[in-house]
Amino acid sequence: xxxxxxxxxxxxxxxxxxxxxxxxxxxxxxxxxxxxxxxxxxxxxxxxxxxxxxxxxxxxxxxxxxxxxxxxxxxxxxxxxx
Amino acid sequence: xxxxxxxxxxxxxxxxxxxxxxxxxxxxxxxxxxxxxxxxxxxxxxxxxxxxxxxxxxxxxxxxxxxxxxxxxxxxxxxxxx
Amino acid sequence: xxxxxxxxxxxxxxxxxxxxxxxxxxxxxxxxxxxxxxxxxxxxxxxxxxxxxxxxxxxxxxxxxxxxxxxxxxxxxxxxxxxxxxxxxxxxxxxxxxxxxxxxxxxxxxxxxxxxxxxxxxxxxxxxxxxxxxxxxxxxxxxx
Amino acid sequence: xxxxxxxxxxxxxxxxxxxxxxxxxxxxxxxxxxxxxxxxxxxxxxxxxxxxxxxxxxxxxxxxxxxxxxxxxxxxxxxxxxxxxxxxxxxxxxxxxxxxxxxxxxxxxxxxxxxxxxxxxxxxxxxxxxxxxxxxxxxxxxxx
Numbered sequence: 001x002x003x004x005x006x007x008x009x010x011x012x013x014x015x016x017x018x019x020x021x022x023x024x025x026x027x028x029x030x031x032x033x034x035x036x037x038x039x040x041x042x043x044x045x046x047x048x049x050x051x052x053x054x055x056x057x058x059x060x061x062x063x064x065x066x067x068x069x070x071x072x073x074x075x076x077x078x079x080x081x082x
Numbered sequence: 083x084x085x086x087x088x089x090x091x092x093x094x095x096x097x098x099x100x101x102x103x104x105x106x107x108x109x110x111x112x113x114x115x116x117x118x119x120x121x122x123x124x125x126x127x128x129x130x131x132x133x134x135x136x137x138x139x140x141x142x143x144x145x146x147x148x149x150x151x152x153x154x155x156x157x158x159x160x161x162x163x164x
Numbered sequence: 165x166x167x168x169x170x171x172x173x174x175x176x177x178x179x180x181x182x183x184x185x186x187x188x189x190x191x192x193x194x195x196x197x198x199x200x201x202x203x204x205x206x207x208x209x210x211x212x213x214x215x216x217x218x219x220x221x222x223x224x225x226x227x228x229x230x231x232x233x234x235x236x237x238x239x240x241x242x243x244x245x246x247x248x249x250x251x252x253x254x255x256x257x258x259x260x261x262x263x264x265x266x267x268x269x270x271x272x273x274x275x276x277x278x279x280x281x282x283x284x285x286x287x288x289x290x291x292x293x294x295x296x297x298x299x300x301x302x303x304x305x306x307x308x
Numbered sequence: 309x310x311x312x313x314x315x316x317x318x319x320x321x322x323x324x325x326x327x328x329x330x331x332x333x334x335x336x337x338x339x340x341x342x343x344x345x346x347x348x349x350x351x352x353x354x355x356x357x358x359x360x361x362x363x364x365x366x367x368x369x370x371x372x373x374x375x376x377x378x379x380x381x382x383x384x385x386x387x388x389x390x391x392x393x394x395x396x397x398x399x400x401x402x403x404x405x406x407x408x409x410x411x412x413x414x415x416x417x418x419x420x421x422x423x424x425x426x427x428x429x430x431x432x433x434x435x436x437x438x439x440x441x442x443x444x445x446x447x448x449x450x451x452x
Contacts, residue, residue, distance in 0.1 A: 008211055008283035009294050058216035060279070074213060074281075078297030081210075081241065081282030082197060082253060082273055082406075090355055090427035091438050140360035142423070156357060156425075160441035163354075163385065163426030164262075164341060164397060164417055176336075177321030187345035187392045192320075193413075194338045200404065201331035248331045260344065262417060269337075270410055 002031070002067070006045070007076035010052065013045040028054050028073060029063045045075075053078055084113070084149070088127070089158035092134065095127040110136050110155060111145045127157075135160055165225055165237045169217050171244040176254050179238060184258030189235045191265040194256040195273055201248030204289035210252070212243040213281035224275040232268040234259050239272065241282065274304045309369055309381045313361050315388040320398050323382060328402030333379045335409040338400040339417055345392030348433035354396070356387040357425035368419040376412040378403050383416065385426065418448045 005018045025031040032049070035042040046052070049063060055074045056065050067073070087100045107113040114131070117124040128134070131145060137156040138147050149155070168174075176196045184192040199208050225237050236258040246252060255272040259265040276282075284295040312318075320340045328336040343352050369381050380402040390396060399416045403409040420426075428439040 005213070007213055007281065008285070011211075055213070055216060055281070058213070058219055060220075074216070076213070076281065077283065077294065078302070079278055079281055080284045080295045080297050080301075081212075081280040082277035087357070089357060089425065090429070093355075137357070137360055137425070140357070140363055156360070158357070158425065159427065159438065160446070161422055161425055162428045162439045162441050163356075163424040164421035177323075177325045179321075180324070180338075181321045184340075184342070185393065190342055190344040192338075192340040192342070194324075194336075195406070195410070196328075196336040197406070198328070198334055198336070200334040249329065262339070262341070266339070266410070266414055273406060 003072045005074035009077060010045050010075050014041055026067055028065050051077060085154045087156035091159055092127050092157050096123055108149055110147050133159060165229060167221050167225060168240045170242055174240050180256060183238060183256055184236050186235055188260060189258045190260050191262040192258045193265040193269040194254060195269050196254040197252045199246050199248050199250050199252060205248055205286055207287045208246045209285045210243045211283045216281050220280045224272060224279060228268045228272050232259060232264040234268055271308050277301050278305060309373060311365050311369060312384045314386055318384050324400060327382060327400055328380050330379055332404060333402045334404050335406040336402045337409040337413040338398060339413050340398040341396045343390050343392045343394050343396060349392055349430055351431045352390045353429045354387045355427045360425050364424045368416060368423060372412045372416050376403060376408040378412055415452050421445050422449060
């Protein structure tokens with residue numbers, strides 16, 4: 001069981017801010033593939049990974065980061081704070 | 083008739099903050115030579131010109147700056163504001 | 165070190181009151197960022213990632229304190245709706261010397277811009293748009 | 309543009325209140341310099357050149373405003389006696405963008421340090437001494 005969070009336009013494309021997923025994926029990229037296979041809105045949101053950033057348990061991570069032990073994964077565009 | 087001002091340790095060595103001098107000097111350097119010839123305290127204050135800065139009519143100037151039309155000349159060490 | 169993530173406005177003058185007090189502090193630098201009303205912008209909305217935001221800012225501020233040996237460091241960043249002229253965020257640094265206070269403040273700004281989980285959405289004459297990150301902002305991290 | 313040369317203390321928070329207000333200002337940077345109590349320093353005295361001081365600061369601030377297209381610029385510099393922990397001076401800059409506000413503030417500091425007629429005398433355990441200008445301060449002007 002993994003909490004998956006979406007922010008900014010990723011959230012808008014997917015249509016919800018968070019969901020809990022049952023996944024067998026061992027990496028972030030594996031999780032993305034599972035989500036893309038689900039529905040068109042996920043395929044659209046994840047169509048260009050270079051435009052996305054990911055955090056695993058609230059730390060910035062790469063798409064090949066392992067999911068073992070992770071409780072929370074978040075997807076969002078590059079940050080624009082400051 | 084020229085007002086001559088001294089600041090910081092130049093003022094302390096010369097012993098007064100300002101004086102009015104009658105001078106025939108045409109440049110700052112000429113004025114310095116006249117002052118040095120006056121008394122030991124001036125010779126001491128002006129012994130190392132590289133340690134001094136000069137302003138003519140409240141604008142930073144060089145020692146070879148002309149005195150024509152000047153009303154006020156000031157001598158002081160490099161500034162330490164901020 | 166004082167870090168706040170909040171929806172409410174803040175008063176930079178009041179925040180700086182007493183900041184950096186102490187006989188070994190010679191320099192305090194502050195930066196305040198405001199919403200500009202460029203190109204018909206009527207409002208802005210900032211989304212953030214509660215939980216991660218605080219952690220990310222604490223890590224960035226902690227690195228600034230360690231690297232420039234700061235006596236104190238302050239970061240305030242708002243989220244939610246804001247109008248032109250309103251303050252978005254501020255940082256302040258207190259240090260022995262001027263150069264380190266300036267450098268640390270610029271470091272904080274560069275990292276907050278690209279490494280703290282905030283996203284700006286602008287509402288203007290042509291509708292709403294998420295602000296795109298700029299390559300220069302990412303490149304700016306290279307100087308540290 | 310606001311320039312003040314004064315003996316009295318000042319309150320940076322109050323000075324920043326309302327500074328840089330306006331819909332085209334996105335960034336305000338401030339710097340405040342304080343007396344450090346290093347090496348047994350008990351007090352400091354700042355001498356200046358009344359008349360020239362104001363002109364020199366106005367020229368420096370005017371150049372900063374023109375060069376970085378500042379929306380506003382503030383310089384306050386004290387003279388007279390001061391104790392450790394007291395504020396000596398402050399500058400503030402208001403600009404559209406962050407980089408120009410930071411650069412202009414650093415420019416102001418570099419020039420005020422070496423081109424405004426102030427001289428510091430420090431009173432410590434070993435007596436009184438005029439602060440010597442440092443080569444680095446003069447060199448710093450080379451970057452502008």
